[in-house]
Amino acid sequence: MKPLRIALTKGRLEKTTIELFQKIGYNCDEVINKGRRLILPIGDNDFEVVLAKAADVITYVEHGVCDLGVVGKDTILENGNSFYELLDLGFGKCRFALATKKGTDFYSGYNTKTIATKYPNVTRAFFDDKNMDVRIIKIEGSVELAPLVGLSDGIVDIVETGSTLKANGLEVIEWVTEISARLIANTASLKLRKAEIEELQKKLEAVTK
Numbered sequence: 001m002k003p004l005r006i007a008l009t010k011g012r013l014e015k016t017t018i019e020l021f022q023k024i025g026y027n028c029d030e031v032i033n034k035g036r037r038l039i040l041p042i043g044d045n046d047f048e049v050v051l052a053k054a055a056d057v058i059t060y061v062e063h064g065v066c067d068l069g070v071v072g073k074d075t076i077l078e079n080g081n082s083f084y085e086l087l088d089l090g091f092g093k094c095r096f097a098l099a100t101k102k103g104t105d106f107y108s109g110y111n112t113k114t115i116a117t118k119y120p121n122v123t124r125a126f127f128d129d130k131n132m133d134v135r136i137i138k139i140e141g142s143v144e145l146a147p148l149v150g151l152s153d154g155i156v157d158i159v160e161t162g163s164t165l166k167a168n169g170l171e172v173i174e175w176v177t178e179i180s181a182r183l184i185a186n187t188a189s190l191k192l193r194k195a196e197i198e199e200l201q202k203k204l205e206a207v208t209k
Contacts, residue, residue: 087201101170118138
């Protein structure tokens with residue numbers, strides 16, 4: 001049988017996931033010294049990892065070319081969930097926040113507010129829960145710029161330290177939801193390779209509690 005294939009989000013989540021794999025006893029030298037390779041073995045070919053962008057991790061898991069994936073909850077919320085979310089890995093912690101220019105009374109008045117964000121689905125769900133109609137503009141770059149130039153009344157974005165907001169005269173007026181890295185599984189793989197997946201999940205749970 002082929003080794004389990006796990007899609008990892010490239011960058012910081014990849015690095016911390018590899019550290020977890022090392023903690024539970026796997027040799028990760030191939031990934032640490034990967035060069036430009038994108039598919040690499042872990043341990044004695046116990047499983048292999050596929051390095052991908054966050055949204056693509058979900059795509060590979062949903063389509064079954066990867067059995068498992070490690071991706072941020074932000075990506076899960078924005079890009080759907082035709083898979084199982086198995087475990088909160090406890091790292092990559094940050095929060096979605098609604099922020100505006102400092103001193104703005106965001107909820108006053110009756111005009112439709114405009115929100116700039118990289119995460120339109122998360123933003124829509126947040127305001128739908130409030131029964132509040134907003135106009136959403138998707139931004140690919142620095143979302144903080146939008147209220148400064150008058151494009152939006154506020155932003156919904158990921159906040160870690162809040163230093164970028166502060167430097168640009170913005171402030172959090174409401175927290176939307178907590179975010180961290182999650183282990184996800186393809187629905188068919190979870191049935192067909194249940195024992196292998198559960199074994200790995202238990203090992204990861206032991207070092208993330």
